[in-house]
Amino acid sequence: MTDLSFQSALTLSEKLADGTVSASDVMQSTLNRIDAVNGTVNAIVSLRDSDALMAEARSADKTARKGWLHGIPIAIKDLANAKGFPTSMGSPLFAGQMAQADDVMVARLRDAGAIVIGKTNTPEFGLGSHTFNPVFGATRNPYGPGQTAGGSSGGAAVALATGMLCVADGSDMMGSLRNPAAWNNVYGMRPTFGLVPSEPQGDTFLHQNATNGPMARTPKDLAALLDTMAGPDPRQPHGIALSQTLPAIDGDVTGLRVGWLGDWGGAIPLEDGIDELSQTALRQMSDMGCVVDALNPPFSPDAIWDSWTTLRAFNVSMGLRALYEDETKRQRLKPSAQWEIEKGLALSATEIHDASAVRSGWFKSASHLFDKYDVIVAPSAQVWPFDVALEYPKTVAGQTMDTYHRWMEIVIAPSLLGLPVVNVPVGFGGPNDLPMGLQLIGRRGSDAMLLRLAQNWHLATDWPNARRPRLEITV
Template structure:
């Protein structure tokens, strides 16, 4: 078997048994990147191959540091990895070299990972479509004319094409879910606070985004999540969490699954998405779970207004200094200028009202999860979109009034920090992948991973390789 077809935990086991070397794995990885990356453009800022091979030889000669010892990984280009550029997809930061690792990256290195480069992302991670003026467009491996999704589109495409066996990502508005669904892999947004951010800047107000793992198997999701997690004394809101990998193979039992569909018609959904999703739900039912349709458990318009205000408030917090500088504002893409313009115009009362709506939804969701164990939604409201578009302007005849309205389906989990695992569910008649969001109450990371593992054993969808591979 091609060693690049192995999941990361299988690679780790083979390395520990010296069935092949880290040097062998790095050679194979670099050869795959050389062959495939020109097609999909997923890996950016790749480091010097000779230097990477030298690091792999050093790993072979050293004592094992952790389960990732000798395994190549590329970091999403929103996070800092010492010695590598962190462009964030923006010309304003192109070529800027990180002086230190972000906390999550430091933990991956401490587990033995070899950082080979970065994975592509939209500018500042805004938009579920990976393209930017620094590194260009990431293409979908199953149809290079289509989008790989975003903002972790580079990571998802690299996993699908076997350029990486495991990857980090981040998720504010579906960035670990949409690209996972569109690339036939797994992505997990853990409960907010499970993976601590770096202790920089504001550490209290902006509770929308989180880092998380992506992989071709739930076991790898669990192992990478366990590596990323753990409280940091400098951070006030991170949570203690139990390791998920040791229990990944446990039977989650017969779960009560609530199918939220298109949220009572509130979400515009492309033809075929609902039928595709319901076919997967029937398979979950055949595995012993009870599936029932849900009425919309909260007002979608109120949720959307809360989300837009809190998201703009958060984006403005990070980019307002650039926006306020006339010499640099025009370097921001239109979506970023729109977000910051909204954010700086918000008053305290509007922000408070947005947070109160979020609190109301949290109370409603808590009550809902007394009746069900898992809520299910599609990973995205449409199939992978035309890669030449900036965003879809209409879905099912309904106009999209913002650059991100087409990803409204991810808001129920994002707004209140619920854990979500995207599971790949196969392909439509055009060969395009899709997935489902498995959403649980806060703190249910382990149970969602057990359900995803049960699904994986039944389906093995990520073993279906893209045509280029």
């Protein structure tokens, strides 16, 4: 049988539709690839029994197509519920707990015909851009198994990079769709907040920091998956509806105005080589017809950081408060989770209001910035992938990190405003010759435009296929 591991999702969809391949062929190829490489990288967890998966694929071959994902295997990030699979969230408190229903986003993927085969690994409760937890262990970078895969969508990014999946879901509060995509040489997108719904549970008005989104090896697959995930849920506020992005992805980007934000005027430390690689990518964007300018810092980075950490702690503490208030369960939470919760519980209403007021001021400044530029660009990470045994980098370019997540400060400016961001892979570097990416940041609702720029970038570079991981095959 032909190896289908690195086919794009849209290509597989076309082949399944015209009968060139069957869902059984795709499933067998997927399972073979998982058997071969997952033992090295530990990206897919809670894998369903292979006989049951093959039976579901054979059933898909006999039924009418439900949608473009019909017969295509997918694994769901282990923060989301997929009926019939455990949702551990990387925590011993929930290990083995079976989901009784699909989350909104998962139901939409199944409705389009996807076959859920398992889950993808994540840090405990998704906290931290390094995928390790006490339930399943660490996910390793396929380009250097001694290094981290990033996070929190680390399992998803590695599954894509290694050909175990052709598309994957993820979620992003503080870079969780961008950092692992950058470190695994694939594409990841944080959509405009409200475009892809979360769950109609608990408070649905106050917390606007995190969103679900797509990951893929091509921007077209990214757009197709986003279009499937997107659309308001009438049970939740803040939902928005935009035109489909896949039909708008082809087109010229000549004259597109690109502003290089970089290290925010030296305020955000970067490891050696990241700026140089980014500058090379910017020259390539100029060659594509974009007009690239360097930006002066548009807002106080300290104010953004203080606003973000306040609102993030408020969000996290409210989500995990019940676990923290149970003293027995509290002791089983990792220290960074306990710290985040305690910080959030100590906040006053005035502090939360003031943080939101700063966010409002940054939004106003950003709106003026986007009057001049179509896209703002910055690195997707401040450091190269670090040792997998390290919890997080304690210093970056000689500067001490004062929190467990300060080393990802570069991603928070668009997150705070709910702006769309696409990570594009830009090559390799650093002491271990590992991948890096750039954030393409747009104004709210500009998701299709960002994907069009990403598609032009992909046609010019195609990094995911230009340099695939070379793993020792375990089977």
